[in-house]
Amino acid sequence: MAVPSGRSIQGVAAVAETFRRAHDEGRAALIPFFTAGYPSLAVLPELLRAAEDAGADLVEVGIPFSDPLADGPMLQKAAATALAGGVRVDAILDILARTKTEIPRVFLTYVNPVLRRGFDRFADNAVASGMAGAIVPDLPWTEARALRRAFSARGLAVIPLVAPTSTDAHLAALRSADGFVYAVSVTGVTGARQSVAGDLETLVARIRQAVPLPVAVGFGIATPEHAQAIGQFADGVIVGSALTEAIMRRPQAPAEATYAFLRPMAEALARARGD
Amino acid sequence: MQSLKRVPDAKGRFGPFGGRYVPETLIPALDELEQAYSRWRNDREFTAELREYLVNYVGRPTPLRRADRMSAALGFDVYLKREDLNHTGAHKINNTLGQILLARRMQKHRIIAETGAGQHGVATATAASLFGLSAEIFMGEEDVRRQALNVYRMRILGAKVTAVASGSKTLKDATNEAIRDWVTNVRTTFYVIGSVVGPHPYPMMVRDFQSVIGREARRQLKKLINGLPTHIVAAVGGGSNAMGIFHPFRHDPVELVGVEAAGEGIETGRHAASIAVAEPGVLHGAMSYLLQDADGQIQPAHSISAGLDYPGVGPEHAYLHYSGRARYETVTDREALAAFHQLAEWEGIIPALESAHAIAWVLQAREHLKAVGARVLINLSGRGDKDVDTVYQLEEEKG
Numbered sequence: 001m002a003v004p005s006g007r008s009i010q011g012v013a014a015v016a017e018t019f020r021r022a023h024d025e026g027r028a029a030l031i032p033f034f035t036a037g038y039p040s041l042a043v044l045p046e047l048l049r050a051a052e053d054a055g056a057d058l059v060e061v062g063i064p065f066s067d068p069l070a071d072g073p074m075l076q077k078a079a080a081t082a083l084a085g086g087v088r089v090d091a092i093l094d095i096l097a098r099t100k101t102e103i104p105r106v107f108l109t110y111v112n113p114v115l116r117r118g119f120d121r122f123a124d125n126a127v128a129s130g131m132a133g134a135i136v137p138d139l140p141w142t143e144a145r146a147l148r149r150a151f152s153a154r155g156l157a158v159i160p161l162v163a164p165t166s167t168d169a170h171l172a173a174l175r176s177a178d179g180f181v182y183a184v185s186v187t188g189v190t191g192a193r194q195s196v197a198g199d200l201e202t203l204v205a206r207i208r209q210a211v212p213l214p215v216a217v218g219f220g221i222a223t224p225e226h227a228q229a230i231g232q233f234a235d236g237v238i239v240g241s242a243l244t245e246a247i248m249r250r251p252q253a254p255a256e257a258t259y260a261f262l263r264p265m266a267e268a269l270a271r272a273r274g275d
Numbered sequence: 276m277q278s279l280k281r282v283p284d285a286k287g288r289f290g291p292f293g294g295r296y297v298p299e300t301l302i303p304a305l306d307e308l309e310q311a312y313s314r315w316r317n318d319r320e321f322t323a324e325l326r327e328y329l330v331n332y333v334g335r336p337t338p339l340r341r342a343d344r345m346s347a348a349l350g351f352d353v354y355l356k357r358e359d360l361n362h363t364g365a366h367k368i369n370n371t372l373g374q375i376l377l378a379r380r381m382q383k384h385r386i387i388a389e390t391g392a393g394q395h396g397v398a399t400a401t402a403a404s405l406f407g408l409s410a411e412i413f414m415g416e417e418d419v420r421r422q423a424l425n426v427y428r429m430r431i432l433g434a435k436v437t438a439v440a441s442g443s444k445t446l447k448d449a450t451n452e453a454i455r456d457w458v459t460n461v462r463t464t465f466y467v468i469g470s471v472v473g474p475h476p477y478p479m480m481v482r483d484f485q486s487v488i489g490r491e492a493r494r495q496l497k498k499l500i501n502g503l504p505t506h507i508v509a510a511v512g513g514g515s516n517a518m519g520i521f522h523p524f525r526h527d528p529v530e531l532v533g534v535e536a537a538g539e540g541i542e543t544g545r546h547a548a549s550i551a552v553a554e555p556g557v558l559h560g561a562m563s564y565l566l567q568d569a570d571g572q573i574q575p576a577h578s579i580s581a582g583l584d585y586p587g588v589g590p591e592h593a594y595l596h597y598s599g600r601a602r603y604e605t606v607t608d609r610e611a612l613a614a615f616h617q618l619a620e621w622e623g624i625i626p627a628l629e630s631a632h633a634i635a636w637v638l639q640a641r642e643h644l645k646a647v648g649a650r651v652l653i654n655l656s657g658r659g660d661k662d663v664d665t666v667y668q669l670e671e672e673k674g
Contacts, residue, residue: 187461
């Protein structure tokens with residue numbers, strides 16, 4: 001079980017270790033996403049602990065951005081609420097630096113807040129805040145070289161994304177990537193969906209053939225059933241909008257809402273390969 | 276004269292600006308668009324078809340004429356390039372027709388666009404209607420309210436207008452929503468961007484389609500005065516009318532002056548002058564200058580002119596500023612409003628509030644321009660009919 005003293009392996013190595021352990025246990029990793037500052041920044045440590053207790057393996061912490069063009073209504077609302085509440089990047093970095101978790105965590109941020117800080121300074125901040133890397137949805141791989149340089153110099157990963165429309169050339173370019181591959185399940189924005197796309201397994205297989213990294217699937221995963229289905233063939237399952245919606249329904253008890261939402265999902269993933 | 280490298284480069288860069296900052300989902304669509312554009316841009320049949328529509332549907336070439344009473348009053352020559360006389364009342368249609376002809380060749384039957392005040396939305400709805408394509412126009416809820424007549428115009432033309440309730444509910448958010456729609460429907464949909472903004476190849480492509488303005492102006496001035504202007508002045512929001520008139524003169528010894536909206540004054544923070552503050556960042560897919568806070572959050576813009584009310588600017592303008600090839604000045608709401616009336620009084624032309632910014636800078640700089648014996652060419656990018664109501668309301672309020 002988790003020891004609250006923090007982990008000894010840091011950065012991208014911790015991400016690799018997480019996927020290896022889940023793999024050894026015969027299941028996909030559970031990767032929840034939280035918007036820092038929603039419903040308030042002060043509850044972020046509790047949310048991370050609730051996620052950990054529920055059985056999450058890795059966590060994405062979103063830095064809210066004013067113009068989140070890859071996000072659907074739910075995460076737009078969470079980011080807008082966080083920004084209206086006055087959340088600043090410094091405060092997010094600060095609270096993360098003071099919050100130890102056993103599981104590794106990565107940032108999810110749009111590129112402009114990172115540019116504004118400067119790539120090297122942001123990478124230094126990420127190290128100081130105990131982060132293992134970052135997902136930057138509006139920084140395609142062809143534009144990511146400078147950020148990758150700053151990150152890899154510090155043992156951090158820039159997590160690449162692959163979409164259903166991605167070409168073989170894009171997949172080939174990911175051979176040098178670190179961490180894991182974020183497979184975007186649909187052409188679209190984030191948000192819970194009724195069902196998951198049928199050709200997803202093909203997409204994951206294409207990625208596996210080209211890139212020697214774990215593959216986690218995100219966008220639209222809302223229920224333990226979705227997670228279980230995707231956990232049959234993917235190494236990780238990312239859940240953001242549906243979790244945010246669950247928190248939105250219980251704003252007075254966000255940590256409880258987080259645990260109640262994630263626990264059945266973790267159990268479904270643990271069963272997935274056994275059944 | 277500083278000579279410019281050929282921009283953009285193969286990666287869509289104008290020096291440090293431009294590029295492609297969009298979700299991975301869109302990268303193949305941008306590649307496809309770039310390939311289609313480079314295949315058709317110099318194709319004889321494509322250019323002939325576009326030219327035919329520009330001549331017989333839009334009404335090009337638009338006139339260029341000396342503004343006699345204005346010139347007499349100021350003591351130097353002023354010429355007006357009359358983009359306000361285009362079909363739909365502004366330069367926007369030059370670009371929408373070009374992009375929609377391209378969409379047809381790419382077999383994309385659904386058209387989407389963003390719009391602020393509605394000018395680009397109307398121009399897109401017009402071109403889509405002309406070819407029987409279905410169009411959906413994204414417009415901020417706040418703009419839908421302020422520009423009810425333009426919403427109705429788009430609907431008359433058969434377009435669906437979708438009100439966007441996120442963020443500041445204006446052009447910036449309408450653009451976000453159009454990009455989200457494109458990410459979702461990328462396989463069937465062509466996104467007609469309305470200015471020299473967005474990910475590569477849009478800034479280049481929109482510039483090229485708008486360059487018909489500068490090419491005509493060059494020819495017309497040669498015939499009229501057998502020479503070049505000393506200054507070319509154009510308003511800059513995203514910057515398409517300015518790029519369109521600047522580009523064909525880029526190698527000439529002509530001062531290029533872009534005029535940004537200072538709104539209530541740069542010092543108040545309520546303005547739309549991205550180049551004046553010159554802080555680089557990424558918005559809507561390109562690196563350029565933009566209005567942002569210390570954390571990189573985009574700040575709302577303000578201008579009396581809805582077409583300039585945008586917190587970013589096209590990456591090539593950022594580059595022209597950075598390289599020193601063009602200079603960028605600002606005028607306030609108040610100065611633009613005075614120029615709006617002044618041009619009507621002198622020349623019998625009611626300019627769009629956007630174009631009134633270009634006029635206003637010439638009035639602001641009149642002493643200097645007179646002293647150097649300037650021959651000033653102003654891009655009168657649109658007509659002011661759409662703004663009459665706004666101006667009337669403002670002046671009623673003031674009493």
